[in-house]
Amino acid sequence: MRFYQEEKHSAVDAKFEAQKIAFAPFVFQASMALRDLGILKIIEDSGTAGITQEEIVAKLTLSNYGVRVLVEAGLGMGLLIINDGKYTITRVGYYILNDPMTIANMDFVQDINYQGFFHLKDSIVNGKPEGLKVIGPQYETFYQALSELPEKEKQSWLAFDHFYSDDSFSRVLPIVFKFNPAKILDVGGNTGKWSLSCVHHNKDVKMTIADLPQQIAMAKENISQYKEGERISYHPLDILKPETSLPAGYDVVWMSQFLDCFSEDEIVGILKKALTALTDSGKLIIMETFWDRQKFEAASFCLQQTSLYFTCIANGNSQMYHSEVFIRCVEKAGFVIEEDINNVGISHTVLICKKK
Amino acid sequence: MRFYQEEKHSAVDAKFEAQKIAFAPFVFQASMALRDLGILKIIEDSGTAGITQEEIVAKLTLSNYGVRVLVEAGLGMGLLIINDGKYTITRVGYYILNDPMTIANMDFVQDINYQGFFHLKDSIVNGKPEGLKVIGPQYETFYQALSELPEKEKQSWLAFDHFYSDDSFSRVLPIVFKFNPAKILDVGGNTGKWSLSCVHHNKDVKMTIADLPQQIAMAKENISQYKEGERISYHPLDILKPETSLPAGYDVVWMSQFLDCFSEDEIVGILKKALTALTDSGKLIIMETFWDRQKFEAASFCLQQTSLYFTCIANGNSQMYHSEVFIRCVEKAGFVIEEDINNVGISHTVLICKKK
Numbered sequence: 105m106r107f108y109q110e111e112k113h114s115a116v117d118a119k120f121e122a123q124k125i126a127f128a129p130f131v132f133q134a135s136m137a138l139r140d141l142g143i144l145k146i147i148e149d150s151g152t153a154g155i156t157q158e159e160i161v162a163k164l165t166l167s168n169y170g171v172r173v174l175v176e177a178g179l180g181m182g183l184l185i186i187n188d189g190k191y192t193i194t195r196v197g198y199y200i201l202n203d204p205m206t207i208a209n210m211d212f213v214q215d216i217n218y219q220g221f222f223h224l225k226d227s228i229v230n231g232k233p234e235g236l237k238v239i240g241p242q243y244e245t246f247y248q249a250l251s252e253l254p255e256k257e258k259q260s261w262l263a264f265d266h267f268y269s270d271d272s273f274s275r276v277l278p279i280v281f282k283f284n285p286a287k288i289l290d291v292g293g294n295t296g297k298w299s300l301s302c303v304h305h306n307k308d309v310k311m312t313i314a315d316l317p318q319q320i321a322m323a324k325e326n327i328s329q330y331k332e333g334e335r336i337s338y339h340p341l342d343i344l345k346p347e348t349s350l351p352a353g354y355d356v357v358w359m360s361q362f363l364d365c366f367s368e369d370e371i372v373g374i375l376k377k378a379l380t381a382l383t384d385s386g387k388l389i390i391m392e393t394f395w396d397r398q399k400f401e402a403a404s405f406c407l408q409q410t411s412l413y414f415t416c417i418a419n420g421n422s423q424m425y426h427s428e429v430f431i432r433c434v435e436k437a438g439f440v441i442e443e444d445i446n447n448v449g450i451s452h453t454v455l456i457c458k459k460k
Numbered sequence: 461m462r463f464y465q466e467e468k469h470s471a472v473d474a475k476f477e478a479q480k481i482a483f484a485p486f487v488f489q490a491s492m493a494l495r496d497l498g499i500l501k502i503i504e505d506s507g508t509a510g511i512t513q514e515e516i517v518a519k520l521t522l523s524n525y526g527v528r529v530l531v532e533a534g535l536g537m538g539l540l541i542i543n544d545g546k547y548t549i550t551r552v553g554y555y556i557l558n559d560p561m562t563i564a565n566m567d568f569v570q571d572i573n574y575q576g577f578f579h580l581k582d583s584i585v586n587g588k589p590e591g592l593k594v595i596g597p598q599y600e601t602f603y604q605a606l607s608e609l610p611e612k613e614k615q616s617w618l619a620f621d622h623f624y625s626d627d628s629f630s631r632v633l634p635i636v637f638k639f640n641p642a643k644i645l646d647v648g649g650n651t652g653k654w655s656l657s658c659v660h661h662n663k664d665v666k667m668t669i670a671d672l673p674q675q676i677a678m679a680k681e682n683i684s685q686y687k688e689g690e691r692i693s694y695h696p697l698d699i700l701k702p703e704t705s706l707p708a709g710y711d712v713v714w715m716s717q718f719l720d721c722f723s724e725d726e727i728v729g730i731l732k733k734a735l736t737a738l739t740d741s742g743k744l745i746i747m748e749t750f751w752d753r754q755k756f757e758a759a760s761f762c763l764q765q766t767s768l769y770f771t772c773i774a775n776g777n778s779q780m781y782h783s784e785v786f787i788r789c790v791e792k793a794g795f796v797i798e799e800d801i802n803n804v805g806i807s808h809t810v811l812i813c814k815k816k
Contacts (some may be wrong), residue, residue: 118551127564195474209482
């Protein structure tokens with residue numbers, strides 16, 4: 105880790121940074137409003153010539169006052185600059201408006217997290233996702249709520265969830281298939297997307313998806329559309345229940361962005377079940393995003409903040425781990441790490457493990 | 461204005477800045493939690509030697525997990541750094557923990573604004589403070605809610621409100637009294653603090669406080685404790701009502717951080733009433749904070765963001781103005797600006813005006 109070792113700011117700069125944090129909820133909501141009310145797009149379209157506040161107002165049905173407070177706030181927030189009374193968009197503004205990752209992050213924060221995050225401190229104190237009650241007082245974990253969310257909120261969650269994994273699947277297939285596995289167990293198979301990639305990638309492999317019964321039902325529906333889906337079977341279970349177990353005899357047990365949804369103790373328990381699912385020479389292959397393994401500080405930042413979603417909204421005890429904490433769990437469960445491959449896809453690490 | 465004229469960030473930096481905005485509500489709430497749960501203080505107390513996460517946990521009744529997600533997020537947010545597994549506090553962290561202005565801003569944002577700001581976009585679209593309904597659906601403006609707030613929330617609002625003005629009063633008295641006024645009208649006299657300063661500063665001056673009847677009642681209670689308070693009289697009114705007027709015959713009409721609570725049209729209307737209150741040679745003296753008149757970019761930023769409080773929570777149509785917009789209103793009401801004095805106190809401008 106080369107980030108986070110040195111003081112970055114002078115006293116004057118640090119005082120400004122502290123104010124940016126103090127007013128951060130305002131900055132977020134004003135940026136959302138500038139984006140969603142079309143103001144950023146109008147300014148971007150004005151190019152390097154720029155556009156006056158009055159001209160922006162003329163293109164919209166908003167008040168002069170409403171546009172003014174937003175564009176003025178947008179200056180201080182670094183989304184806009186002004187010269188001779190004409191606003192132009194900055195690079196930060198450009199990303200807020202156009203970058204798919206930034207859009208996915210902002211929609212996720214607004215639609216799933218903003219209101220619940222008022223209760224972050226209580227979540228830490230009580231060890232429970234106290235922000236989840238804003239979504240529905242009946243839920244114990246967010247996973248129970250997901251299928252019942254309003255459409256907009258559900259789409260925002262799925263867009264965030266998929267943004268980070270979609271790119272990695274094609275890159276990881278060669279890594280998994282270099283072991284010529286005949287049978288793969290896909291633990292936490294979710295929508296079945298990865299198991300489908302495998303049966304399309306290799307004409308012989310047989311897959312089993314292990315997941316919660318509700319997830320299996322969703323996955324089956326997707327998979328039934330493909331002939332290759334015949335090589336996929338299912339093992340419904342609640343893996344946290346002590347009495348459940350995984351099926352045995354697999355060459356590879358695969359877990360992609362699954363274990364970060366659990367606490368350290370739970371990870372150890374799940375991996376002990378994985379141990380019994382593998383043949384003696386079988387490989388446990390884990391794909392995860394670790395915040396200490398990122399090339400870009402921005403990626404580390406996003407992962408650290410995403411941890412707080414797990415704390416406050418998802419289930420209160422999981423996170424995007426530091427690799428050292430995570431690897432301790434893998435070893436404690438009875439595995440040895442043979443290969444440790446960073447920068448797979450946007451921000452993933454692949455761990456190839458064997459029985460100790 | 462020397463800020464806001466140039467692109468500041470490279471593409472890589474800008475993408476990071478955009479993520480800071482995307483996760484800004486997380487950054488805010490995590491900073492509050494780090495502060496209020498005592499974690500920042502423990503790290504500050506560890507000095508340059510620093511402290512491990514396990515040692516922090518040992519000093520608190522929080523879980524290892526809860527402390528870990530917060531301190532890891534604190535790295536990315538720039539509040540903490542880490543060397544050899546030991547956390548130390550940065551200058552930004554120091555300000556979050558100790559700086560009275562930062563504390564006042566954060567408490568104000570959390571206790572008065574955070575939840576309501578979910579409705580900022582609607583406030584712009586509807587021209588109403590839509591965030592106020594979170595505080596109470598019965599209120600039309602925040603001013604109706606203030607006296608009925610829970611104690612913690614009320615204190616946060618007052619601390620924010622007073623932080624920026626307390627320092628300016630002593631500095632502005634010589635500016636006002638160089639005109640040797642015999643009678644001063646204090647419009648929007650609020651708690652009576654400034655009128656009391658005047659009667660203490662000068663043994664002859666007679667003051668009149670004009671404000672809403674409820675404010676006058678509060679002010680009277682404060683003022684009755686002082687003998688000099690006998691030279692203060694009262695003029696209760698709702699200045700926005702067309703049928704109300706101000707009393708006449710004053711050498712100075714004084715308005716401190718009052719007009720920013722109104723829209724442009726309302727400001728013109730109020731100032732026309734002030735015109736009739738003045739003797740022919742009388743002075744209108746206005747003290748305001750203009751975001752374009754600040755020495756420090758951080759101060760401009762705070763004022764621009766504070767405008768959004770007026771939009772979303774206070775009354776939906778006022779702001780911390782750009783001086784040009786404000787001065788247009790002053791001139792439109794029939795005044796000429798004689799003196800324009802910047803940097804009075806923390807961030808104030810004093811405008812000395814006479815009848816046109």
